[in-house]
Amino acid sequence: MSQNEPAEPIATGVFAVAKQSFGDLFRWKQRVLVTNEYGEERTEWQAPEPLPNPFSLFAQLTLRNWVFYIVGWAAWTIDAFDFHALSIQTTKLADYYDQSKTNITTAITLTLLLRSVGAAVFGLAGDRFGRKWPMVLNMIILGVLQIATIYCATFSQFLAVRSLFGLFMGGVYGNAVAMALENVPVNARGIMSGIMQSGYSAGYVFAACANLGVGGETDTWKTVFWIAAGLSIGIGLIRIAFPESKQFLEAKEARKVAGGKSAKAPSAFWQETKNMLAKEWKMCLYCILLMTWFNYYSHTSQDSYTTFMLTQKELNNAQASRASILMKVGACAGGTTIGYASQWFGRRRAIIVSALLSACLIPAWIMPEGERALSATGFFIQFFIQGAWGVIPIHLNELSPPAFRSSFPGITYQLGNMISSPSAQIVNAIAEKTFVTLDNGDRVSAYGPVMGVATAIIALGIATTAAFGPEKRGRKFEEAKVAGAVVEPVKDVEEGFYDNEKPVEQRIERVENKA
Known part of the structure; x- marks a missing residue:
């Protein structure tokens, strides 16, 4: 029998859960649902264990665990590189196609809109058939579509290809995160989740480095896309060389009960999917709302940041690229650090504190002048923005129905992406119609104030949503059967x-x- 303090059962109902979750924020111990070997459940208060040395956590992963984790991280990082190859080159593409920057960001909107479709298709395929081949297909087709973008002769062709690109881009996140994290030991999940999410920022850094390397001439955007295509196809081919996730294969062999046999039928998979949606629809809606806030959070603060430095701060391409790189280095550091701390501090508390601190840094983020000042303030605000994001991969996995750890995080994440898809377009449209006068007398688009106001509203929305939402830190899902077993x-x-x-x-x- 456990020696932990018994706790009230986990509440049911929207308002009861919100009230209980808000109250739990102010208790250091975590309310945990414990299941014994007979399937009996009880709820108890468990004190979080002190954070161990991160190197001791890394040592818990076997070589096989590391291989799967690194491949999953690489797929997510290259996915981000593919996306940011466009967003950081908005000005170049506007010149190339003779369009406004707002029109160019339509491609970002279309990409984000269709990512949810890809997340549903490839996420369910990942839960049904395994993590390997859906990811291989995703990455190779992404590379092909990057090449197709280069050869688009008209702006209409460009938008069509980027829409199709979004469909396949959406399938990467769920399978990559599931493959990377499902074999990680429980007490190492926080830091590994933070590193995993930081792959998105690392993809931005690599794209900015490529942009810096090719220079500021208009046609150089194509070189960055060639690099992205090669990396995507490369990681797809590398994934072919490794076997299916061991965790998935073990779960696929449903645990025998009293000498029974295990089977897996397609009809059973879809029936279980429908049952899951019927039972967990409230959790689905909550996660979609949370991910809508989070996607607005990142896209509003980063997609137009290079444009902000080029247009409002009047930096050149090299200066803006260097500042973007340092900004996202801060994001990588924040995602890893705060993801690690969430294992001890709590998932929701880490998200809330990070969001509120990022809101406090907004004036220091948009008001400075010059490359050095903008690099420093960009580093610190992205430390907390992506710090909050660093908790998300494992938070979504713990909230997911155990048999749907590939589809549930991917679908909820990408549906949030779909809802927030106009974020960059909204920022550009408002900024291009609102002007500020610089000290030198130039009248320029007001990217800084627009991004600052939007980010403040979003940060408060995230803090409020997380405060009243559920948390299942430390949830045991390793022995869950595969969907459809x-x-x-x-x-x-x-x-x-x-x-x-x-x-x-x-x-x-x-x-x-x-x-």
Whole structure:
């Protein structure tokens, strides 16, 4: 028996959960649902363990764990590189196609809109068939579409290809995160989640480095896209060389009950999916709302930041690229650090504190002049913005129904992306119609004030949503069966009925009586 303090059961109902979750923020111990070997559940207060040395956490991962983690991280990082290859070159593309910057950001909107479709298709495929081949297909097609973008002769062709690009881009996140994190030991999940999410910022850094390397001439945007294409196809080919996720294969073999056989039927998969949605629809809606806030958070603060430095701060391409790189180095550091701290401090508390601190830094973020000052303030605000993001991969995995850890995070993340898809377009449209006068007398688009106001509203929205939402830190999902696994009933010859259709307590009682 556990020696931990018993806790009230986890509440049911929207308002009851919100009230309980808000109250739990102010208790250091975590309310945890514990299940014993007989399937009996109880709720208790568990004190978080002190944070161990991060190197000792890294040492817990086997070589196989590291291989899967690194491949998953690489896929997510290159996915981000592919996306930011466009967003950091908005000005070049506007010149190339003779369009306004707002029109160019339409491509970002279309990409984000269709990512949710890809997340649903490839996420469910990942839960049904495994993590490997959906990811291979995603990455190779992404590379091909990057090449197709280069050869778009008209702006209409450009928008069409970027829409298709979004469809396949959406399938990467869920499978990559599931493959990377599902075998990570429980107490190492926080830091590994932070590093995983930082792959998005690392992709931005690599794209900015490529942009810096090719120079500021208009046609150089194509070189960055060639690099992105090569990396995407490369990681897809590398993934072919490694086997399916061990965690998925083990879960696929449904645990035998009283000598039963395991099977897996397509109809069972879709039936279980429907049952999951019927049972967990409130959790789905909550996660979609949370991810809508988070996607507005990142896209509003970063997609137009290079344009902000080029237009309002009047930096050249090299200066703006260097400042963007340092800004996202801060994001990588924040995602890793705060993701690590969330293992001890709590997922929601880490998100809330990071969001509020980022809001406090907004004036220091948009008011400075010059490359050095903008680099420093960009570093610190992105430390907390992506610090909050660093908690998200494992937070979504812990909130997910265990058998749907590939589809659930991917779908909710990408639906949030779809809802927030106009964020860069909104920022550009408002900024290009609102002007500020610089000290030198130039009248320029007001990117800084627009991004600052939007980010402040979003940060407060995230803090409020997380404060009243659920948390399942430390949830045990390693032994969950794969979606669609069906345990065939085992007939008791003496009794004449199917034993494993009965509750666990009745089966135990029957065995004792027979003995």
